[in-house]
Amino acid sequence: MSDRSIGTPAQLRDPNYTPALQQAIPLGIQHVLAMFVSNVTPAIIVAGAAGFGFGSDAGAQGFPDMTYLIQMSMLFAGIATLFQTIGMGPVGARLPIVQGTSFAFIPIMIPLVSGKGVEALPAVFGGVIIGGFFHALIGTFIGKIRFALPPLVTGLVVTMIGLTLVKVGIQYSAGGVPAMDKPEYGSLLNWSAALVVIFVTLALKFYAKGMLAVSAVVIGIIVGYIYAMIMGMVTFEGISTSWERAAPIAFPVPFKFGFEFSAAAIIGFCLMSFVSAVETVGDVSGITKGGAGREATEEEIAGATYADGVGTAIAGFFGGFPNTSFSQNVGLIAMTGIMSRHVVTIGALFLIFCGLIPKVGAVIRTIPIEVLGGGVIVMFGMVVAAGVSMLSDVxxxxxxxxxxxxxxxxxxxxxxxxxxxxxxxxxxxxxxxxxxxxxxxxxxxxxxxxxxxxxGEATEEVSGGMSGHGKGSLPSSD
Structure with a gap:
């Protein structure tokens, strides 16, 4: 939706411009569709690693806990986005930045919860809260540490995030960790559901335009879900049970899972905050360049970093995971050419609404793990690709x-x-x-x-003779 009838070129580049409501609402929902699956996936992965997620023996008992984690992912992504778009004192860039649950912290959380059930979550949320406050503190000096995080470092880190998580996508597509010892693990039926998601997503990404391309992963999972139903991988009894168990509306509960100081969690979350902060700096710069054709100001960069940290800390108090800016929405702004922060505010309100309705989380909970696996393979593969792209500048x-x-x-x-x-x-x-x-x-x-x-030294001894080919370039073919 990049129709210039939405506003003049000057208006479209102005973060404070508000399009007409009939145009702003679909634009805001478009932002939510672009990040929706990525936003709830970390909660699903952590629950699965802990042992009360998809396909686990504790799945039935853990239903309310997993639904709650999904609910909080949506609710606090919306709240953190409001910090960015509306602002609160020095907190927030007041730019169209969409916040969501960060993939970067998953490799830190999995070892902390692995096989330990809900009892492992207090330490995780202790780390989320302390790490969030530390992240906000980084906003006071983020401009001074950027020299220590060049593309070599940030590209490596982003690549490592993807590489450490691709195993999860393969396990999910094959049937999930709890099914590893069962005959159906790795069956053609399981893989067929994942492959349907992958192929539909790729087809939409490369051959569709507009909303269809932006929502490729969401639509791919919906098609995979329908395929799984046809193949008998989803029971209607399970769907009705999930729907009946979920309350009509539910509000976040302070310290729902408790709070515990864990040195490993606190150190891990604080260290990863540096990486998340640098990612946000890149996203803010991408938004101002792609949407307004200018460099980001120091105030915008600091405000965005403050919002990252404050949003994460508040989420931790209620059972939410760390938040960060979402890069896919940066690309969406560049594609639509609409810089309005109020459009993203509408998307944030939609996320908050979904986060207050547990039945939304309950429906997500019924997605077969193999279907989710197809989406996870695409998402984490794209994380690796993003890291490689950053390394091309080295x-x-x-x-x-x-x-x-x-x-x-x-x-x-x-x-x-x-x-x-x-x-x-x-x-x-x-x-x-x-x-x-x-x-x-x-x-x-x-x-x-x-x-x-x-x-300035030669590189033949470590690069097989492929030296002197510039930043990210390939050898000449002639």
Whole structure:
């Protein structure tokens, strides 16, 4: 929806402009559709890892808890978005920034909750709250630390987020972790549901336009859901039960799952806050460049970072996970050319409405794990691709290649073989086996201490002769 009849070119580039309501409402809902599945997926993954999610033996008993986590994901994504669009003192960029539950923290949360059930959640939410306040604090000096987080570091971190999570997509598509010991795990039927989602999503992304392309993952999951129904993978009894169990309306409960100080959780969330803050800086810059053709101001960058942290901390008090700006909505603003923050405010109100209606979460809860797996493969694959795209801006000299190689190898290696550090203290072991944190830490430290003099040296010995091909470019074919 980029019809210039919505406003003049000057109005479309103005964050304070409000289109007519009949145009602003569908534009706002369009923003929600672009991020909806990505926003609720972290809650589903964490619940599944803890043992009360899809297909687990505790699934029936854990139904209210999982529905509540999904509900809070929607509610506090909407509230955090209002912090960005409307603002509150220094909090908020007052730009069309859509907030949502962050993928970046999933590799931190999974080791904390793995197989421990609801009892593991107090430590997680303790980390969310403390990490949120720390994230807000970063807003006071975010401009001064950007030098320590160049594309080499941020690209590596984003790539690692995707790489540490792709396993989840494969497991879901095959039938889910609880089904691993069952004959149907990895069956053609399970994979067929995931593949339907993948193919429909790809078809819409590449051959459709407008709302269909923007909502490709949502539509892909809906089509996969219908396919699963036809194939008998969804029982109507399960749907009616989910609908009946959910209350008509429910408000967030303070400390629903409790609160606990865990060194591993607090350190992990605080360290990941730096990565999330840098991601937000990139999104704010992308919005101002793509929507208004200008650079973001220091006040906008600081305000956006404050909103990230405050939104995360408040969500943690009520059982919500960390929030961050959503990059897919940055692309949507560039595509539509509509910079209005009030359009995004309407989308935020729609998210809040959905978050107060548990039946929305109950319906999401009935999606077969194999169908969700198809969507997760696409989403996490795109995270990896986004990281690779960021790495294309790196000058691949020997220094940068060494930093990348060491950081990736150690981080991913410890993730794949956690027993390699089994004798470390519990807190340190949880941080090291996240994969993401050791990679990020090593990359930042090496980038700061290794001399730039290496930049001019030949790279043949470590790159197979493919040296001297600029930033992200390929060798000539002639």
């Amino acid at each position: 000058d691949w000299n020997r220094r940068n290649m060494v930093i990348f190689a060491i950081s990736l190898t150690i981080g991913l290696g410890l993730k794949l073989e956690p027993k390699a550090v089994q004798y470390l203290p519990d807190t340190l072991r949880a941080l090291m086996t996240s994969g993401l944190l050791p990679s990020a830490f090593i990359a930042i430290v090496l980038n700061l201490i290794l001399p730039e003099e290496l930049a």
